[in-house]
Amino acid sequence: MAYTYGFIGGPYGTVRAQQAGGAVTIPFLPLASGPQRLTVRAIDRAGRSSGQSAYEFNVKSGHAPVSQWKLADPAGTTSAAAETGTAARAGSGVTFAGAAPDGTGLTSTAHLDGGDQAFLTPDAPAVDTHGTFAVSAWVRPERTDRDMAVVSQGAGSTGAGLGLRRGDEGPVWSFTVAGQEVSGGAPETGEWAHVLGLYDAETGLAQLYVNGHEAGTKTKAEPTRTTDAFRIGQGSGLSAWQGDIGDVRAYDRVVVPAEATELGYRKPKSLGHWSLETASDGASPEQSGRAPLKLGAGATVYRVPDSSCLPELDPDCPVVPLPLVGDGHLQLDGETGYAATEQPVADTSGSFTIGAVVRLADAEPAHPMTVLSQAGEHTDAFKVRYQPSEHAWQLVMPVKDERGAAETVVSQIESADGGEGQGHRLAVVYDDATDQVKLYLDGVAGTSATADFPDGWHSSGPLQVGRGHTADGWGEYLHGDVDEVQAYAGALRDRDITGLGWGTDPCLC
Structure with a gap:
């Protein structure tokens, strides 16, 4: 006599009784509280199966520490x-x-x-x-x-x-x-x-x-x-x-x-959320009144022009593109355009998360284009850029603040936007607890976008949007649109990353 059994989510198995019709005991460790179900079938010596029996029960949460x-x-x-x-x-x-x-x-x-x-x-x-x-x-x-x-x-x-x-x-x-x-x-x-x-x-x-x-x-x-x-x-x-x-x-x-x-979870803390919907006196405000992003030459905030006509009702009404998210986004000319804070935003020696929505204007960019970076004295502590020779977004992490330092690079293959669509949601996560870096593209970070990075280092430069350090100084200017820049102290979890780039902050709950 044998019994086949299974629980919701496992384990599943077969156990044999010492005598016909005898009882058996199986160990079961629930991994979560909530409804659970055990199904059992009896198998005789000839291999014939009984009907299925089911037992439903509720698993309570584990009790408090003693x-x-x-x-x-x-x-x-x-x-x-x-x-x-x-x-x-x-x-x-x-x-x-x-x-x-x-x-x-x-x-x-x-x-x-x-x-x-x-x-x-x-x-x-x-x-x-x-x-x-x-x-x-x-x-x-x-x-x-x-x-x-x-x-x-x-x-x-x-x-x-x-x-x-x-x-x-x-x-x-x-x-x-x-x-x-x-x-x-x-x-x-x-x-x-x-x-x-x-x-x-x-x-x-x-x-x-x-x-x-x-x-x-x-x-x-x-x-x-x-x-x-x-x-x-x-x-x-x-x-x-x-x-x-x-x-x-x-x-x-x-x-x-x-x-x-x-x-072992440490809840991340918001460091800034720049919705990039407005700009005055050359600066776009942070939602909570913290330091703004100051716009350099070649950077403007695009908003839909005020108009009383509706293209779907008036054939003479011009069709205008919508912002990436909300009522506006940052436009960068690819030559001198960028935006930056005056001080560092993230402590890059510890865990941090920074995300943005970006759309490249060119279908075939002529050179690498950086969307996010934060610099040390000699190089960027991190850089998120599009590398046209690889047709991929890259996260570049130098191992130390030195010119020519070795770099950890992870990537996500993606075609350039060519000014079409609603762009992509990018996020860089450095988790000091696990010594890993990840590059998320539209909420996903695969194995090619994850790497070990044991020693993050402190960067003293401002957060940059639209440019990064090169051997000749500032360069890799981005030609395209950027929206919803969000920064956190701490490493957001996979399920939290999907909440970035939509105009609100993820729950972190």
């Missing part, structure tokens, strides 16, 4: 209040009211000085290391040249610990269970990261998430139960944490991938 300390306590406090669980007393090497990672909802964190008193503890276990558990925290190391503990409970075959370790090829994040380690990611001095270690007793596997993404390779482990106290900032055989820690959590269940992603 222990959580935001570590957002007032300065001078000697213990950390618990959102759930028991308050944690703090050693004298802990100070509160430190900086918090942007876009996380945290208001402050704790700083640990790396000495013997750099710890917090509830003086009791926070998780059952013999069962399923997970631990996580936001962390910012002040150094990466030594092994340091983020959180721990127990040691050796009974212990588990989350921390930073000096690797043979550079520092890595580490999650150790019963002496078995999973490592990955790339800690950086002074950079925030969200780290999460998970042990699933059902599968016997330990795994690590860094900034919401799985890192390293799942590792088999067989921990036993420990009654040792849970400790923040200290661990067996490791130096105490030196740096900032916030929002420490301990779970007695599996944290599913979507939850890990959400825990």
Whole structure:
């Protein structure tokens, strides 16, 4: 006797009973809350199938952490209040009211000085290391040249610990269970990261998430139960944490991938939205009153002329082209036309997103044309341009602020517009957490438009629209139309990118 079964979205499979009509048990880990459905058919020895039976049920959201300390306590406090669980007393090497990672909802964190008193503890276990558990925290190391503990409970075959370790090829994040380690990611001095270690007793596997993404390779482990106290900032055989820690959590269940992603998510912050519908005194305003884009010679804002006639009703009424989005767009002459802010908009050493709508005037451009760039002292920190020899839009990222520096280039093949249609929505995303750059074309970034880029660098120049740096100075002037320039601190997700370029800001929810 066998049974075939399936859940919505999987898994699917066949299991055999030890005796005819016998019951079987299958493990099932729901990856999302909401309605779920199990279908089953019985298969006899002759291979004949029964009718299908179905069982519908609802999956609840995972319960809250068994222990959580935001570590957002007032300065001078000697213990950390618990959102759930028991308050944690703090050693004298802990100070509160430190900086918090942007876009996380945290208001402050704790700083640990790396000495013997750099710890917090509830003086009791926070998780059952013999069962399923997970631990996580936001962390910012002040150094990466030594092994340091983020959180721990127990040691050796009974212990588990989350921390930073000096690797043979550079520092890595580490999650150790019963002496078995999973490592990955790339800690950086002074950079925030969200780290999460998970042990699933059902599968016997330990795994690590860094900034919401799985890192390293799942590792088999067989921990036993420990009654040792849970400790923040200290661990067996490791130096105490030196740096900032916030929002420490301990779970007695599996944290599913979507939850890990959400825990490591930093909500981007708008830096500017230029709709390019009007201009006065040579400048087009930013929607929220921030710095305008100043128009250079050869740049104008096009608007539909006021007219009382309608071409569909009056055959003598001239047909005029509509703006790309809304009531106007920026027109650039391809020779001297550009628009620029007076100061940098994005901190290009960290995560950022910048998008625009663009339509090329020529069907066969004679030279490369840059739509977006932001310069350092010697070259552009990034440049989005059309390369006619490749028939492609390109994102160009020099690895350092030097003339002739090596460049990371990703591209999207697309024909030039020739002044027709409603243009294309382009967006560049640099994600410092994953060390990747992406170029989106109309909401899509494929593998050819994604590349590793481990070290973004700070650019001191203004945001440029319609030109970029060349060996001879400013050049690659764009001949065409540009609209809806939007900039963010932080990396927008795929689903958010599709909201750029329509006259409004994406929800980011």
